[in-house]
Amino acid sequence: MEVGMQGGRLVEPDSEIVSPTLSADEVSHLAVDIGGSLIKLVYSSINHNSGIDDKEKKYSKECSVVPNGSSNYPVICGRLHFAKFETNKINDCVEFILSKQLHHGGSWHHETSGNDKKAIKATGGGAYKFADLFKEKLGVSLDKVDEMDCLVAGSNFLLKEVHPEAFTYIDGREEYVQIDINDLYPYLLVNIGSGVSMIKVDGDGKFERVSGTSVGGGTFWGLGKLLTKCKSFDELLELSHKGNNRVIDMLVGDIYGGTDYTKIGLSSTNIASSFGKAISENKELEDYGPEDISRSLLRMISNNIGQISYLNALRFGLKRIFFGGFFIRGHAYTMDTISVAVNFWSKGEAKAMFLRHEGFLGALGAFRSYESHGFDANMTH
Ligand SMILES: Nc1ncnc2c1ncn2[C@@H]1O[C@H](COP(=O)(O)OP(=O)(O)O)[C@@H](O)[C@H]1O
Ligand SMILES: CC(C)(COP(=O)(O)O)[C@@H](O)C(=O)NCCC(=O)O
Incomplete structure (x- = not known):
């Protein structure tokens, strides 16, 4: 699907894009977002040929990120890769990381014992739940980054640096939205994962989680x-x-004998009660x-x-x-x-x-935290 042009390159949602800031001596990094339903990976590679092989295609869906060449927003490495796995198949994820040697793409952590340990940035509840598993199977620690911080960082990054990223969907048509980065805030970010978080975003790192719902x-x-x-x-x-x-669904018309309830602004086709018809019909689930x-x-x-x-x-x-x-x-x-x-x-x-990168906000935010946490000083091969 063709969705637009960026710096002369065709931008497709399901492909990888090479960042203009790629430099040959940069190394790969991996960040993970382990949610209630899905594990999301974002990793970078320095080598254009180290992209997607058949095995990776089988495992994962690829997306693209196009850092905006016209600004000086720092980007760790050139090529970003995206992959996801079901959280209940975490062993597939571990196998994938091992097969690609992605666990070497972290940073060194100096431990009080004097031992240096490899750590990868991780967010989501699974960063706590599966810390021991990562240590045991991959020999890496998970350097935990707060989930809300990551969602906001990922969203701000995409909205400011990736074009086209945001779109409206009206009457069956997607329309890309031109973002004015000087007039981006405040906005409401609604992340619909297993559950739903609603976050009022006022700037980089400036936000408040104002609501949520477990119906997600x-x-x-x-x-x-x-x-x-x-x-x-x-x-x-x-x-x-x-x-x-x-x-x-029980419609307003089902209750009002086929007519609208205009006085309160409801048309006969509005849903009055989701699943409501099931109460009055003598039907079983199989029917x-x-x-x-x-x-x-x-x-x-x-x-x-x-x-x-x-x-x-x-x-x-x-x-x-x-x-x-x-x-x-x-x-x-x-x-x-x-x-x-x-x-x-x-x-x-x-x-x-x-x-466009709907499910990868948290993982992208965790990935970007390598920079904000002094990535350069800890760069690893
Ligand atoms: N392949 C899939 N397997 C399971 N759920 C999926 C899949 N693709 C999309 N979903 C939906 O996405 C939700 C998880 O979204 P995500 O943003 O990854 O949240 P979380 O961080 O809680 O895992 C699931 O609850 C489900 O509704
Ligand atoms: C606890 C969570 C932040 C975890 O994030 P998730 O794995 O669902 O993406 C999320 O599920 C949530 O915000 N749930 C709604 C809880 C509530 O506000 O009622």
């Missing part, structure tokens, strides 16, 4: 798995394409099509997140809301539902914007 990506995948017997997240998403939410269940679930969760996001934007007078996290998955119906919810509740005042 983990809820969609968890409930969806139970209700549809789907074996993978992508299968569940795919299923939702074919579904019709009206089969299960519903899994595609309709998936569709209703996706709509319920996306709409709810869109609504809570808008209410938080309203609390702080924020006009811009950026959505990240792997729940979105660049999925049309998800983005459409979130956009419609934000538009509906804000009466057209606020806009939902999505990030």
Whole structure:
């Protein structure tokens, strides 16, 4: 998919891009974000040929980051690689790191015992949970970086340095948003991972987590798995394409005999109660099509997140809301539902914007922390 031009290079979302600041003697670095559902890796390489081999393609999805050549934003190394694994398949991730020797891409930590230990930047809850496993299997320590700090650092980096990164999704069309870096703040960052964090961002390192909800990506995948017997997240998403939410959702028209409830601004086709039809019909779970269940679930969760996001934007007078996290998955119906919810509740005042590198904000933030934590002094081979 062609999405734009950057410095004369074609920018594609699923390819790698070489940073203009690449220099031959720079080394690879690895940062990990171990979340409730997925492990995200960002690593850099110095060698153009050290890119993706067949094995890596099998394991991971590649994305691209294009640092903005026109600014002096520091970039550690030239080529950034992105990969993700399910957290419950952490052994695949460890095997991948071993096979690529990525664990050498960290920095040296001086320990009180006098021993120097290799440490890689790590964020997300798994940086705590799996610290021993990384030590045991890879011989590296995890140098923990706060998850919220990383999300904000990753988001600011992408919004300021990567073009095109943010886009709106309206009436089935993606439109890239020109970011004015002098007028970026404040904004609301909504990260939809397993759960959802809503963060008011006021600048680099300046933010407050103002809200959150446990009804997030983990809820969609968890409930969806139970209700549809789907074996993978992508299968569940795919299923939702074919579904019709009206089969299960109770609409305003179902309650009001087919008419709108204009006095309170509801049309007959608005959902009055997600999954509400299931209470009055004499049907078992098996009587519903899994595609309709998936569709209703996706709509319920996306709409709810869109609504809570808008209410938080309203609390702080924020006009811009950026959505990240792997729940979105660049999925049309998800983005459409979130956009419609934000538009509906804000009466057209606020806009939902999505990030091309949606799920990698935390990992990118952790990667960038090599620089802010004195990476140069600790550079390693
Ligand atoms: N291959 C996948 N496996 C599992 N969940 C996926 C997958 N792709 C997208 N998702 C969705 O993304 C969510 C995780 O998003 P992510 O931003 O990685 O959060 P976390 O840091 O909590 O793992 C899952 O809960 C699920 O909704
Ligand atoms: C605890 C978390 C920050 C962990 O991040 P995640 O792995 O979900 O990306 C997130 O799940 C969350 O913000 N949950 C919502 C909790 C709440 O505010 O109710």
